[in-house]
Amino acid sequence: MDLRLPTGPVDLAAIPTDATPGFSGGKKDGTKALEELGPELSDLQERLFAEGTSGSTRNLLLVLQGMDTSGKGGTLRHTVGLVDPQGVRIHSFKAPTKEELAHDFLWRIENALPGPGYIGVFDRSHYEDVLIVRVRQLAPPEEIERRYAAINDFEKRLVDGGTRVVKCMLHISAETQKERLLARLDDPTKHWKFNPGDIDERALWPAYREAYEIALERTNSEVAPWHVIPSDRKWYRNLAIGRLLHEALSELDPQWPAADFDVEEQKRRLADEAPVE
Amino acid sequence: MDLRLPTGPVDLAAIPTDATPGFSGGKKDGTKALEELGPELSDLQERLFAEGTSGSTRNLLLVLQGMDTSGKGGTLRHTVGLVDPQGVRIHSFKAPTKEELAHDFLWRIENALPGPGYIGVFDRSHYEDVLIVRVRQLAPPEEIERRYAAINDFEKRLVDGGTRVVKCMLHISAETQKERLLARLDDPTKHWKFNPGDIDERALWPAYREAYEIALERTNSEVAPWHVIPSDRKWYRNLAIGRLLHEALSELDPQWPAADFDVEEQKRRLADEAPVE
Numbered sequence: 001m002d003l004r005l006p007t008g009p010v011d012l013a014a015i016p017t018d019a020t021p022g023f024s025g026g027k028k029d030g031t032k033a034l035e036e037l038g039p040e041l042s043d044l045q046e047r048l049f050a051e052g053t054s055g056s057t058r059n060l061l062l063v064l065q066g067m068d069t070s071g072k073g074g075t076l077r078h079t080v081g082l083v084d085p086q087g088v089r090i091h092s093f094k095a096p097t098k099e100e101l102a103h104d105f106l107w108r109i110e111n112a113l114p115g116p117g118y119i120g121v122f123d124r125s126h127y128e129d130v131l132i133v134r135v136r137q138l139a140p141p142e143e144i145e146r147r148y149a150a151i152n153d154f155e156k157r158l159v160d161g162g163t164r165v166v167k168c169m170l171h172i173s174a175e176t177q178k179e180r181l182l183a184r185l186d187d188p189t190k191h192w193k194f195n196p197g198d199i200d201e202r203a204l205w206p207a208y209r210e211a212y213e214i215a216l217e218r219t220n221s222e223v224a225p226w227h228v229i230p231s232d233r234k235w236y237r238n239l240a241i242g243r244l245l246h247e248a249l250s251e252l253d254p255q256w257p258a259a260d261f262d263v264e265e266q267k268r269r270l271a272d273e274a275p276v277e
Numbered sequence: 278m279d280l281r282l283p284t285g286p287v288d289l290a291a292i293p294t295d296a297t298p299g300f301s302g303g304k305k306d307g308t309k310a311l312e313e314l315g316p317e318l319s320d321l322q323e324r325l326f327a328e329g330t331s332g333s334t335r336n337l338l339l340v341l342q343g344m345d346t347s348g349k350g351g352t353l354r355h356t357v358g359l360v361d362p363q364g365v366r367i368h369s370f371k372a373p374t375k376e377e378l379a380h381d382f383l384w385r386i387e388n389a390l391p392g393p394g395y396i397g398v399f400d401r402s403h404y405e406d407v408l409i410v411r412v413r414q415l416a417p418p419e420e421i422e423r424r425y426a427a428i429n430d431f432e433k434r435l436v437d438g439g440t441r442v443v444k445c446m447l448h449i450s451a452e453t454q455k456e457r458l459l460a461r462l463d464d465p466t467k468h469w470k471f472n473p474g475d476i477d478e479r480a481l482w483p484a485y486r487e488a489y490e491i492a493l494e495r496t497n498s499e500v501a502p503w504h505v506i507p508s509d510r511k512w513y514r515n516l517a518i519g520r521l522l523h524e525a526l527s528e529l530d531p532q533w534p535a536a537d538f539d540v541e542e543q544k545r546r547l548a549d550e551a552p553v554e
Contacts, residue, residue: 013554050469076363085362086353086369086400123363174553185544191536192327199546205553259468267462269476276451276482277290 003227003240005220010213017173018232023239030235034242038082041242044249045083045119047256052117054257057162060248061113061120062241065127066170067208068198069180070231071238072123075170078238079245080121089114092123105129105147106154113158119245126151127215134211135204148218155224164248165224168241169216170231174205280504280517282446282497287490294450295509300516307512311519315359318519321526322360322396324533329394331534334439337525338390338397339518342404343447344485345475346457347508349400352447355515356522357398366391369400382406382424383431390435396522403428404492411488412481425495432501441525442501445518446493447508451482 002022023030051058062080064072080088091112100108106126114120130147133139155165181198184190201208220226227244231237280298300307328335339357341349357365368389377385383403391397407424410416432442449457458475461467478485497503504521508514
């Protein structure tokens with residue numbers, strides 16, 4: 001499953017949203033394949049966490065971007081939810097506060113970075129600062145222009161510091177979004193997820209696509225490449241991101257830290273201790 | 278299952294660590310009962326989260342305290358792990374940093390409180406500031422004395438602000454701790470969880486028990502009562518805390534927010550929109 005975006009100009013319209021590259025089965029097989037990945041993902045995550053308690057600075061940052069209804073939340077639940085929540089730090093970025101706007105756009109991102117050994121997940125991220133901000137002209141063009149290189153520098157610094165950065169763009173069609181918005185409208189338990197503004201944003205779909213294409217091309221760096229995940233099929237999206245996480249963690253190959261004490265001595269101490277209580 | 282601590286003096290030695298109050302089955306039944314609780318817990322959590330996006334300030338704070346190996350981590354994995362990680366914010370409190378020590382003891386706690394609609398979980402908490410701090414004499418007696426009332430005031434403020442506070446003391450015997458420490462020593466994948474200092478702390482077991490008894494008695498308030506969870510049996514601990522969460526969420530009875538827009542109008546807008554893409 002190679003979902004890594006090739007370098008060079010990006011044409012999102014040419015990338016299918018409903019394909020299942022690298023997986024020949026259907027929904028049932030895909031759901032089962034993800035479930036079977038769970039124990040190994042859990043094991044890798046725990047090793048990474050263990051390393052983090054023993055002086056390693058390595059960790060993993062999963063960046064999830066995509067249009068409304070593309071399934072960032074579903075990915076969190078079904079894929080990220082496979083590992084121990086203790087070792088995961090999820091951050092959902094909303095519209096910036098006044099305080100956040102008074103700082104450089106990366107300030108709030110920096111504050112949300114995962115600690116050593118953690119899997120951090122960004123539900124939206126610093127990319128909003130070159131996506132909605134570009135489409136809605138929320139910053140001067142030269143400031144937006146500056147940000148692409150700033151993001152590359154920032155991510156390179158993260159990688160140099162021991163962070164594995166996994167960036168995923170959840171790619172859906174406008175038609176799929178429409179279906180999902182209608183489904184939300186049809187279900188009273190989903191009305192809270194709907195905002196009339198979501199429909200206004202749809203009129204800007206081509207502008208968002210262009211903003212994504214520019215951002216993807218300009219920040220598709222060697223050290224922190226982008227992955228475009230066909231996301232019309234939820235089960236495939238969950239599986240694909242699960243496999244990317246598995247691949248990244250496997251490459252990190254975290255090891256159980258060796259004891260920095262004499263194990264036998266500690267066993268003797270416990271055996272010989274005075275009665276407790 | 279009533280694990281609520283009665284008011285008045287606390288005698289932890291008189292509370293069994295290996296009992297299963299309120300549950301007549303064994304491990305297999307208990308594990309199944311917890312699993313069956315999952316969907317309802319998930320549903321309640323999502324309702325709470327939905328409320329939080331619609332102006333409600335209600336949320337839930339689960340405070341986990343207990344001696345080393347009492348199973349705070351296992352509870353996070355097996356019980357808290359049953360609900361959508363998106364709606365959960367876990368905070369593990371370690372020894373305070375210099376910056377944290379330069380502030381009042383509740384400063385770092387305040388900074389870690391869950392937002393509206395979230396389930397916040399404290400793995401250790403402000404109670405360490407009257408537990409290890411008391412046993413190890415890390416603050417002057419009059420400062421420790423001051424803290425019990427400060428905690429009660431703080432928690433009352435949280436409750437008044439819409440937070441349901443669920444406080445659990447994971448109660449194990451010294452013998453169980455010994456077995457669990459030995460098991461960690463016997464398993465190289467668990468050595469990272471072991472610290473020779475853990476054995477030194479065991480010599481202070483009676484002092485910790487006393488510190489817990491004082492803290493439990495003095496902060497067992499009407500609005501934020503304590504629960505003592507017999508935790509020698511992991512499956513029971515997980516189930517008991519799952520049921521407490523379920524009970525607390527059921528009492529909150531969070532409701533799906535009503536649409537603040539005209540549903541039919543929005544459906545028409547989607548049906549009538551100009552072609553997108």
